[in-house]
Each structure stands twice: as structure tokens, then as C-alpha cells.
Amino acid sequence: xxRSTGTPGTKRxxxxxxxxxxxxxxxxxxxxxxxxIVAFFVGLALFxxxxxxxxxxxxxxxxxxxxxxxHLLGTDGIGRDLLSQLLWGSRITLxxxxxVAVSVIIVGSAVGLAAAYYGxxxxxxxxxxxxxxxxxxxxxxxxxxxxxxxQNMWNTILVLAIFGWPSMARMVRSETLSIKNxxxxxxxxxxxxxxxxxxxxxxLPNVAPLIVANGILSIIGAILGEASLSFLGLGxxxxxxxxxxxxxxQIEGAFYNNGWAWILAPGLSIxxxxxxxxxxxxxxxxxxxPRLRSA
Amino acid sequence: xxxxxxxxxxxxxxxxFMARRGEVKAVDDVSFQVARGEIMGLAxxxxxxxxxxxxxVMRLIKPPGKIKEGKVVFEGDTDVLSLAEEQLRxxxxxxxxxxxxxxxxxxNPVMTVGSQIAEAINAxxxxxxxxxxxxxxxxxxxxxxxxxxxxxxxHEFSGGMRQRAVIAMALALNPDLLIADxxxxxxxxxxxxxxxxxxxxMQRRLGLSMIFITHDLVALSEFSDKVSVMYAGRIVxxxxxxxxxxxxxxxYTQGLLESxxxxxxxxxxxxxxxxAPPDLASIPKGCRFRARCRYAFDRCAVEEPELLKVKDGRxxxxxxxxx
Amino acid sequence: MITARYLARRSLNAAITFxxxxxxxxxxxxxMPGSPTxxxxxxxxxxxxxxxxxxxxxxxxxxxxxxFILYLKNVLFTFPPNFGLSYxxxxxxxxxxxxxxxxxxIFLLGTSSVLTALLGVVLGMASAWxxxxxxxxxxxxxxxxxxxxxFFWVAMILVLIFGVFFRWFPFSGAVSPxxxxxxxxxxxxxxxxxxxxxxxxxxxxxxxxxYTLIMKDNMVATLGEDYILTAEAxxxxxxxxxxxxxxRNAMxxxxxxFILRVGFMVGGSILTETVFxxxxxxxxxxxxxxGLDYPLIQGAFFVLALTVIVSTLVADILxxxxxxxxxx
Numbered sequence: 001x002x003r004s005t006g007t008p009g010t011k012r013x014x015x016x017x018x019x020x021x022x023x024x025x026x027x028x029x030x031x032x033x034x035x036x037i038v039a040f041f042v043g044l045a046l047f048x049x050x051x052x053x054x055x056x057x058x059x060x061x062x063x064x065x066x067x068x069x070x071h072l073l074g075t076d077g078i079g080r081d082l083l084s085q086l087l088w089g090s091r092i093t094l095x096x097x098x099x100v101a102v103s104v105i106i107v108g109s110a111v112g113l114a115a116a117y118y119g120x121x122x123x124x125x126x127x128x129x130x131x132x133x134x135x136x137x138x139x140x141x142x143x144x145x146x147x148x149x150x151q152n153m154w155n156t157i158l159v160l161a162i163f164g165w166p167s168m169a170r171m172v173r174s175e176t177l178s179i180k181n182x183x184x185x186x187x188x189x190x191x192x193x194x195x196x197x198x199x200x201x202x203x204l205p206n207v208a209p210l211i212v213a214n215g216i217l218s219i220i221g222a223i224l225g226e227a228s229l230s231f232l233g234l235g236x237x238x239x240x241x242x243x244x245x246x247x248x249x250q251i252e253g254a255f256y257n258n259g260w261a262w263i264l265a266p267g268l269s270i271x272x273x274x275x276x277x278x279x280x281x282x283x284x285x286x287x288x289x290p291r292l293r294s295a
Numbered sequence: 296x297x298x299x300x301x302x303x304x305x306x307x308x309x310x311x312f313m314a315r316r317g318e319v320k321a322v323d324d325v326s327f328q329v330a331r332g333e334i335m336g337l338a339x340x341x342x343x344x345x346x347x348x349x350x351x352v353m354r355l356i357k358p359p360g361k362i363k364e365g366k367v368v369f370e371g372d373t374d375v376l377s378l379a380e381e382q383l384r385x386x387x388x389x390x391x392x393x394x395x396x397x398x399x400x401x402x403n404p405v406m407t408v409g410s411q412i413a414e415a416i417n418a419x420x421x422x423x424x425x426x427x428x429x430x431x432x433x434x435x436x437x438x439x440x441x442x443x444x445x446x447x448x449x450h451e452f453s454g455g456m457r458q459r460a461v462i463a464m465a466l467a468l469n470p471d472l473l474i475a476d477x478x479x480x481x482x483x484x485x486x487x488x489x490x491x492x493x494x495x496x497m498q499r500r501l502g503l504s505m506i507f508i509t510h511d512l513v514a515l516s517e518f519s520d521k522v523s524v525m526y527a528g529r530i531v532x533x534x535x536x537x538x539x540x541x542x543x544x545x546x547y548t549q550g551l552l553e554s555x556x557x558x559x560x561x562x563x564x565x566x567x568x569x570x571a572p573p574d575l576a577s578i579p580k581g582c583r584f585r586a587r588c589r590y591a592f593d594r595c596a597v598e599e600p601e602l603l604k605v606k607d608g609r610x611x612x613x614x615x616x617x618x
Numbered sequence: 619m620i621t622a623r624y625l626a627r628r629s630l631n632a633a634i635t636f637x638x639x640x641x642x643x644x645x646x647x648x649x650m651p652g653s654p655t656x657x658x659x660x661x662x663x664x665x666x667x668x669x670x671x672x673x674x675x676x677x678x679x680x681x682x683x684x685x686f687i688l689y690l691k692n693v694l695f696t697f698p699p700n701f702g703l704s705y706x707x708x709x710x711x712x713x714x715x716x717x718x719x720x721x722x723x724i725f726l727l728g729t730s731s732v733l734t735a736l737l738g739v740v741l742g743m744a745s746a747w748x749x750x751x752x753x754x755x756x757x758x759x760x761x762x763x764x765x766x767x768x769f770f771w772v773a774m775i776l777v778l779i780f781g782v783f784f785r786w787f788p789f790s791g792a793v794s795p796x797x798x799x800x801x802x803x804x805x806x807x808x809x810x811x812x813x814x815x816x817x818x819x820x821x822x823x824x825x826x827x828x829y830t831l832i833m834k835d836n837m838v839a840t841l842g843e844d845y846i847l848t849a850e851a852x853x854x855x856x857x858x859x860x861x862x863x864x865x866r867n868a869m870x871x872x873x874x875x876f877i878l879r880v881g882f883m884v885g886g887s888i889l890t891e892t893v894f895x896x897x898x899x900x901x902x903x904x905x906x907x908x909g910l911d912y913p914l915i916q917g918a919f920f921v922l923a924l925t926v927i928v929s930t931l932v933a934d935i936l937x938x939x940x941x942x943x944x945x946x
Contacts, residue, residue: 135930139885140903140922144915147907220766227768228889232904246771250893255774255782255789263778267771274766355851387853395851400844403863414862415852464852 024287031283037276041269045094048087056084056240064257073261076245077252085245086265092241093223093270096157100222103161105215108168113199113207115169116176127173130166138163139228146234153236160225164218171214175207213284220274227270242266300371302472302504303329303352303391308365310344310351313358317576321347321360323528326602329472334498334505336519336536338512338551342572344528345508346396349474352506353391354383370471389419392470396477398457402449408460409435409445415467434463438493455486459493466497473498476508491518512551516540521608524548527572527583530602533610544611546588582614590615625935632931637694639923643916644689648682693920701917706909712917715902720921722792723898726814727887730821735876737826739869742833746841746868747860757830764827769886773820773893780816787815790895817894821886825879832875836868843867870937877933884922 025031053070054060057080065075073082115126142159149155179185180203188202229235230243233251237244245266254262310322322344329335337345347356354375356362367375369390378386395401402411412434413427422430432442438459449457458478465473475494479487491514498505507519515522515536522539524532524547532545543549550568570587573579582588582595594614602612611617673679680688692700701712741761745754764772781789788794793809840846841864849859888900895901899921906914 135926137884137922137926139888140907140919143888143904143907147910224766224768228770228885231768231770231889232892233908243768246768246774249774255777258782260778263771263774267767267775270771271763271767275762278762278766353851355847357847384853384855387851389853393851395844395848397844401848403845403849403867405866406863414849414854414858418853418855418858 021287025280025283028283028286030279031287034276034279034283037272038280041090041094041273041276044087045091048090052084052087054081054084056080056088057238064259066258067261073265074259076248076259076262077254077257082245082262082265085240086242086269089240089242089245089266090269092153092236092239093226093243094273096153096160096226096241097219097223097273099157100160100164100226101215101219103157104164104168104218104222105211107161108165109172109204109207109211111165111169112172113176113203116173116180117195117199117203123173126169130169133163134166134170142225142229143232143234146229151234151236153239156226156229156235159229160222164221164225168211168214168218172207172211175210176203179203179206209284213281216277216284217281220277223270223273242270299331300368301328302331302333302370303506304366304368304371305348305352306366306368308348308351308367309363310347310356310360310365311363312360314576319576320528320578321575322351323575323578325365325525325528325530327523327530327533329504329506331471331504332502333521334507334519336515336522337506337508337525338510338515338522339525340510340572342575343525344575345525346476348525349393349476349506349508352474353387353393354378355393385419388415388465388470389468390470391472391474392465392468394458394461394465394473394475394478397481398454398461399449399481401461402457404449407446407448408452412445412460412464412467415464419468430467434467435460437466437497438463454482455489458482458486458490462490462493462497466501469501470503472504472506474506474508477510478507479511479514480509487514494518512555524551527578528575529583529612530610531584531612533602533608535608538609544605544609544616545584545613546590546615547584550587624938628931628934632927636923636927639927640690640693640920643919643923644686647912647915699917699920701920702913704906704914705911706905706914707911712913715914716899716917716921719897719899719902722896723887723891723900724925725810726817726821726890726896726898727883729814730818730825731876731883733818733822734825734829735872737822738829739833739865739872741826741830742868742872743837743860743865745830745834746837746864749838758834761827761830764824765831768889769820769824770889770893772824773816773890776816776820776823777893788813789816789893792897813896817890817896820890820893821883824886824890825883828879829872829875833868833872836871837864840864840868873933873937877930877937884926 026035059079060081061071061075061079063075063077063079065071067074071081071083073086076082076085111126111130115123115130142163145159145162146155149159185198185202188198193202226235226241227243227246230241231247231250233247235241235244235247243266246263249259249262249266253259305328306326308322308325309320312319312321325344325348327335337348339345347360350356351362351365352367352375354362354367362376365376369375369386373386373390375383375386402408406414409428409431412431416422416427416430428445431445435442435445440456440459440463444452444456449460452460462478465475478494479490482490494505494507495518497503505519507515509515519536521533521535523530524539524545526547532539532543532548534544539548540552543552547568554567568587573583573586579585580599581597582591582600585591585595588595592614598614600612600614600617602610603617604610605616670679678685692702698713698717701716704710704712704715707715741757745757748754777789780786792813793806794813837860846859846863849863850856854863884900887898888904890896891898891900892904899918902914903918903922905911906918
């Protein structure tokens with residue numbers, strides 16, 4: 001899905017390219033919806049804690065209250081306001097999702113590029129390692145690692161990143177392999193560019209669209225992974241994410257106390273962001289691949 | 296003397312494809328007839344609309360393509376383009392069948408060859424398994440394939456054998472008309488001859504009518520009774536085979552025949568018609584061939600020539616001829 | 619088409635992978651910070667000599683090489699494999715715990731896998747057949763939604779609707795806790811099924827989406843192939859084309875996906891078993907890891923590795939029967 005042309009563009013052309021690209025996404029029906037929703041949640045993450053009515057960790061009312069004017073989502077099992085938890089939690093969830101995605105992009109691209117570029121033994125070793133990681137059942141191992149390392153936000157990020165980069169690496173590798181042998185790469189090589197320079201200045205810009213699209217989609221995986229780990233009690237109880245809210249719902253007996261809003265709100269928030277990101281991903285693929293556009 | 300209605304009569308056929316750049320008129324007002332037991336060659340270069348015409352006869356044009364206008368009448372009484380779905384389904388293969396371009400792609404790779412031939416039979420008749428198998432065996436033998444090979448998969452057949460199998464499949468229900476779309480193109484020369492001989496043999500034995508679509512004029516010269524030459528979506532010349540090869544009237548036909556390399560006439564320079572066919576989404580005014588025609592004059596730029604009868608069994612669409 | 623040689627080669631590969639896994643299962647916990655008994659000891663504030671005795675009892679005072687040899691002997695060359703006694707469920711043996719839990723997980727995963735595959739294939743086909751219709755839009759939206767939500771949340775919602783609101787199905791345990799069953803009776807089977815409805819439903823609803831999308835894409839691609847046109851020209855009914863020609867070919871990559879996702883399904887079962895307190899391997903593993911029950915951790919991962927490797931092997935072999943083009 002690369003938008004590679006015959007020759008790599010100059011910096012100015014690339015800047016314009018990014019602008020037109022962003023405009024294309026905005027004009028895409030689903031892309032626009034996705035961007036708006038993501039913007040909404042980012043706004044929530046940034047400003048939510050400011051408008052949050054209560055401290056999410058403070059006991060402010062009777063437990064298990066149903067949604068009301070004072071507590072739009074009700075209260076949890078110890079009497080903490082759920083709406084506040086949701087608002088503060090958006091920050092944690094999005095932060096984790098974003099940082100993991102960035103890590104996955106960096107590590108995955110580096111491994112994929114290196115493997116495809118150098119080929120031979122390096123490729124073999126790197127890919128073996130990558131495949132083993134992909135084949136292992138991730139959740140059990142993530143649970144194990146998280147337990148070992150201790151429950152805090154950064155460990156969660158680490159654990160998610162470890163299991164997230166392999167698929168990015170595979171994708172980057174395939175794409176790089178197909179670009180590696182194009183004439184403009186040879187031309188640059190002949191003119192004396194070193195390995196690192198070739199990889200970063202020539203090949204990378206052409207693989208970039210693929211990386212960006214998949215990186216964006218990996219945010220969903222990160223958010224879902226974090227939610228699962230938090231749900232199992234391995235999240236950071238002092239940095240409640242949406243997954244942690246659901247963990248408390250499970251152990252504090254939301255089922256037995258009619259806590260429908262408690263369960264519905266965090267889940268729908270995760271779903272909304274997930275779908276919004278999928279829409280953006282769809283928009284990117286549609287734009288970058290004109291063949292798929294209907295006549 | 297009332298003559299039998301022709302096997303197939305196509306009138307004013309128009310088929311277009313809706314593409315982003317506009318309406319591509321693949322077949323633009325084509326009319327022809329195929330008499331019973333006649334072999335008509337449909338010749339022209341790639342993209343001239345001959346394959347599309349063949350598909351249209353069986354109403355196999357898929358979106359974004361569409362049959363815009365025209366009539367396709369079979370044996371004087373069946374209006375193919377207005378058949379109901381189930382009637383169309385039964386009509387297909389039983390009355391008219393097709394040998395597609397590229398046998399490998401026409402066969403489902405995960406089904407045995409025999410089962411695919413059997414499928415054609417089972418789709419139309421209620422026959423017991425044993426009888427179907429016998430019929431499949433006989434069909435394969437007719438085309439020179441050992442019966443036990445029915446149990447093999449397409450990729451286990453050689454190119455020539457696959458083509459034969461596809462021919463056997465096309466004859467499974469004893470159709471009255473067979474449309475062969477470039478049946479020999481993907482094969483090597485020796486095999487090409489074998490297949491051609493096979494088809495000639497089959498036609499003679501079964502008395503089929505045939506539309507033989509190809510760009511290979513040499514094959515047509517040995518095989519067909521008459522030839523229709525297509526260019527850029529229209530028929531530009533129709534003639535009995537002999538007449539066409541001995542005295543081509545349309546400049547395009549002349550060009551085509553001239554470009555047949557002279558192994559028989561060594562020393563003659565290889566010649567091809569300069570230029571390329573027009574973009575079917577934006578057909579120029581006047582005669583479509585004008586840009587490449589060495590005889591073009593002022594009328595050619597203004598008026599599109601009609602396919603007019605020159606004498607019995609001959610027609611040409613050219614201002615030069617039809618003054 | 620399968621040859622004995624291919625079979626032997628894949629089995630050997632699987633066996634090697636398995637042995638590597640077994641070794642890793644021994645090595646990795648010992649690389650982790652802290653010794654197994656430290657947790658125990660600090661939790662109950664055990665005095666030194668008692669800790670020493672504990673260590674001896676679990677064989678942790680021996681040099682690591684001896685431990686390793688003992689481990690290999692107990693795990694690979696004894697049947698049933700001896701993982702020792704569980705810390706948290708002392709004095710039950712690890713093996714007995716595994717033996718009780720595994721059938722429940724297999725039952726859950728097996729049933730939901732079949733249902734998921736069926737549902738995915740059927741919905742994918744329907745999406746392709748009714749392309750452009752409201753049904754297709756509905757299926758696509760539902761699939762996209764399912765791919766954006768956490769598995770366990772689906773479980774929780776189902777519990778809310780069917781367990782709490784409608785009170786139709788139980789949402790805890792594999793059988794009713796207050797009843798004792800002697801042997802496998804009809805009542806037992808019915809109770810098991812009754813308790814399995816929500817977990818299986820969760821697993822199925824949570825997993826069908828990716829299969830549906832892939833099946834649909836494949837169907838659409840397959841329907842564009844030439845042999846489909848040939849089939850239509852032959853007068854084959856639309857139904858037969860969809861099922862016999864298109865689906866047949868489109869399904870192959872779905873099976874590949876299936877193979878790849880075996881590992882994920884185990885993860886899914888952990889989450890599901892946790893929500894429903896279903897006594898399978900997933901719940902056991904979770905408890906073992908969070909409770910630092912080392913022997914049980916080893917045993918559970920062992921079973922996990924075995925399950926993944928065996929099912930991958932079986933799926934690989936099955937695939938060769940379905941695609942006649944592949945020669946080994």
C-alpha cells in the first residue's frame with residue numbers, strides 16, 4: 001500500500017503531501033467521523049480531569065447509586081463517582097494506547113527494515129525471533145510478566161509493546177523487500193549513500209504510509225490489551241484506566257447491584273475509540289489505494 | 296423458398312463499461328448473423344470488442360459493464376436478452392456454450408476436471424451418477440483424453456490437455472452454437488494446430504455452428520466459412536473467408552493481412568499498421584480508423600461509415616468502398 | 619495430498635518445539651527475581667528454619683542442574699507428568715488440578731471454535747451474496763464493533779442481559795454448586811450445558827468478527843475469478859456457485875487464520891473463565907500466576923504449550939486435505 005513514486009520527494013513536496021493527505025482523510029466520509037470522535041476523546045483526556053465533578057478516588061456518596069443528576073453515571077462499590085473515573089481514566093487509557101503504538105512503530109519498523117535490508121543471516125534470525133513471539137499465546141505470558149514486574153502503568157506499557165511489535169515488523173519487512181530493489185534505491189546506493197542513510201532517508205519515507213496506517217490501528221490493540229490486563233487486576237490501581245474501572249465492576253459486584261451504567265460506559269467508550277480509529281484506518285487505505293475506489 | 300432462421304442473429308448490439316474516465320463503448324452497434332452449421336470468425340486486435348461480443352451473446356456481461364441496446368435472437372425464436380433468470384440458466388450451455396480464453400483460469404482449481412464437466416450436465420438434467428460418469432468419460436475420449444484422468448485436478452493437466460478438457464466441457468450438452476474465445480492463444484504452436492484440428496473435427500461431426508473469436512488470422516483462414524473483422528467496437532468488414540483473404544476491401548483488413556509476416560514471401564519487409572486504436576471512452580468523430588488509414592479523405596473525418604452490403608455475403612464500412 | 623514424509627517432518631518439528639517449550643518453562647521462572655518460597659515466607663512471616671524445610675520439601679535446596687534433571691525426568695519421562703504439589707492448593711498435586719480443569723476449557727474452546735468458524739463463514743458468505751444490501755452493512759458494522767471492544771466486556775454485557783436482567787442463564791461456575799453428581803447422567807449433562815451457554819456465547823460473539831471479514835473479502839475476490847464466470851455460463855445455479863465454487867476456495871485462508879489464532883483463543887478463554895468463574899485452565903493459570911504458585915504455573919504453561927502445539931499440528935495437516943494444489 002505504499003505511495004511510492006519513482007523518486008523520493010523533496011522535503012517541501014513531502015510537507016504538501018502530508019497536508020493533502022490530511023485533507024483527504026477529512027473529506028472521506030468515515031474518516032471525518034473517525035477524526036471527530038478521536039478528537040473528542042483526546043479533548044476528554046486533556047481537559048476531562050479539569051471538568052471532572054469529583055476526585056475519582058474519593059468516597060463521595062453511597063455506593064452502588066444509579067445514574068442521577070449529581071452522579072451522571074452513578075457510583076461504584078465504595079462510593080466513588082463513576083463519571084469522574086471515566087474522565088480521568090480517558091487520560092490513562094489514551095496515554096497507554098498512544099505510547100504503546102509509538103513503541104510498536106519504532107521497534108517494529110526498525111526490526112522490519114533491518115531484516116529486509118540486510119537479508120541473509122540477520123533476516124533469518126530476526127524473523128525467527130519475531131515469529132516465535134507471534135506464535136506464543138500472548139495473554140498468559142503478558143499476565144506472567146505483569147505479575148513479575150509489578151503493577152504500574154509503565155510496566156503495562158512495556159508488556160504490551162513487547163507483544164505488539166512482531167506483526168508490525170513483519171509488515172514493514174514485506175514492504176521494504178518490495179521497495180528495496182527499485183531503481184531509485186540502487187541509484188542512491190551507487191551515489192555512495194551509506195546503509196543507515198539509505199534506510200532512513202530513502203526507503204523509510206516510502207514505507208511510511210504503511211507504517212502510519214498500521215501504527216494507528218495498533219492503538220486499538222494496545223487499548224484492548226491494556227483493558228484486558230487491567231481487568232485481570234494487573235493494572236495500576238492508582239492510575240485507573242477504563243479497563244481498571246471494569247475490573248472494579250467485576251470484583252465489587254456490579255452484577256449483583258444493578259450496575260449497568262458502570263459496565264456500559266467504559267466499554268462503550270473503548271468501542272467508540274476503537275471504531276473511530278478503524279474508520280480512520282479505512283480512510284487511509286482507501287485514499288492510498290485508488291484501485292479500491294469504486295468507479 | 297423459406298430459409299431456416301439463422302442460428303444466431305445479433306442486431307444493433309451496444310455494450311458499455313462505466314469507468315471513472317467515462318463510458319467505455321466496448322461494443323458500439325454491432326450486427327451479424329451466423330447461419331446453421333456455419334463457422335464465423337470474429338477477428339480483430341486486442342480491445343476491439345470481440346470477446347465482449349461473445350460474452351454478450353450469452354448475457355455474461357458483468358458490472359460495471361452493461362448491455363445498453365440491441366437484440367440477440369437465437370434460432371429465430373429465443374430473445375436471449377429478455378429471458379427470465381431460470382430460462383436463461385437453462386438456455387446457457389444447452390443451446391450455446393463457450394470455450395473461454397485461458398483454460399487454466401476457467402477451471403476451478405480445487406475440483407476435479409471430471410466433476411466440473413459433470414456439473415454442467417447435472418445443472419441441466421436429472422441423470423444418475425453412473426450415467427453422468429460414463430458421459431464424462433466419453434466426452435473426454437472424444438477430445439483425446441483418457442477417461443481415468445477425469446479424477447485429476449486442472450493443475451495436473453498440461454496446457455493442451457486443459458484446453459481439450461474445456462472443449463469437452465463445452466460440448467457436454469450438445470449445444471447448437473459454440474463460441475470459442477481465443478482457444479489457442481495461450482498454447483505453443485504445435486499444440487495450437489492439434490486443438491484447431493480437434494475443433495474442426497468436432498464441428499464436422501456434430502454439425503455445430505461456431506463463432507471463432509481470435510486475432511490469429513491464419514487460424515481463421517483454415518477454419519472459418521466467413522469472417523467478420525472488428526475494429527474499435529464495430530464491425531468493419533464481413534466476407535466469406537476466401538474472399539476476405541484474396542481481396543480485402545477495408546483498409547484495416549488490408550493492413551492486417553499485410554502484416555502477416557512473409558515466411559511465404561521472404562524478403563518482404565515486416566509491416567504493421569502504424570498508430571493505435573482510439574480510446575473507447577472518447578471515440579473521435581467520423582471514421583474510427585481514420586488516424587491510421589492511408590486512404591483517408593475529407594469525408595472520413597466527418598461521417599462514420601456504415602456497414603453496407605457490397606454484394607451477397609460481403610459488407611464493408613468504408614467511405615472509400617461505398618461511394 | 620499428504621505424504622508420510624510430510625507427516626513425519628511436521629510431527630518432528632512439533633516435538634522439537636515442545637521440548638524447547640518444556641525447557642523454557644523450567645528456566646524462565648528461575649530467572650525471575652526472587653525465589654518461589656520468598657513470597658510464601660514473607661506472606662506468612664515464617665521463621666528461617668521453617669523456610670529451609672519448605673525449600674527442602676519442594677526440592678529447591680538442590681543445585682540447579684539436579685533440579686533440571688529431576689524436572690525433565692518428572693515431566694517428560696513420567697506419566698502422568700509430575701509437577702509436584704501446588705502451593706496454593708496444597709496438598710493437591712498439580713497434575714490432579716490440571717486434569718480437572720483441562721476438560722472444561724477444551725469443552726468451552728472446542729464448542730465455541732466450531733460455532734465461531736461456522737458463524738464467521740456463514741456471515742461472510744451472506745455478506746458477499748447480498749453485497750451492497752442493508753444486511754451486509756449490518757454484518758459489517760457488527761463485525762467492526764466486535765473488533766473494537768474488549769472480549770470480557772462482551773461477557774459482562776451478556777451477563778447483564780441474560781444473567782441479571784432476564785435471569786435466564788447462570789453466570790458462574792461450570793455446574794450448579796449445590797448439587798452433587800454421581801457419574802455422568804443426563805441431569806449432569808444438562809446442567810453443564812446450562813452453565814456453558816453464556817461462556818460459549820461470549821467466546822463466539824467475541825471471535826466471529828475477524829473470520830467474517832476475512833471470509834467476505836475472500837468471497838468477493840473469489841467471485842471475481844474466471845472460473846466463476848465459467849460456472850455461471852454452464853448454467854450452474856447461483857446458490858451452487860456461492861457454496862460449491864466460491865465458498866470452497868474462499869474458505870482456505872479462513873482456515874489459515876484459524877490455525878494462527880489458536881494461541882489467541884487460549885487467551886480469550888482466560889478472560890471468559892475469569893468473568894464466569896469457569897473452572898478451566900485459564901482460571902487456574904490466572905490464579906497460579908497471581909498467587910505465585912510456581913509448580914502450578916509450570917504445569918499450567920506446560921498444558922498450554924502442549925495444547926497450542928498439538929492443535930497447530932492438527933490444523934496444518936487438515937489443511938493439506940482441503941487444498942489439492944499443495945504437494946508435500
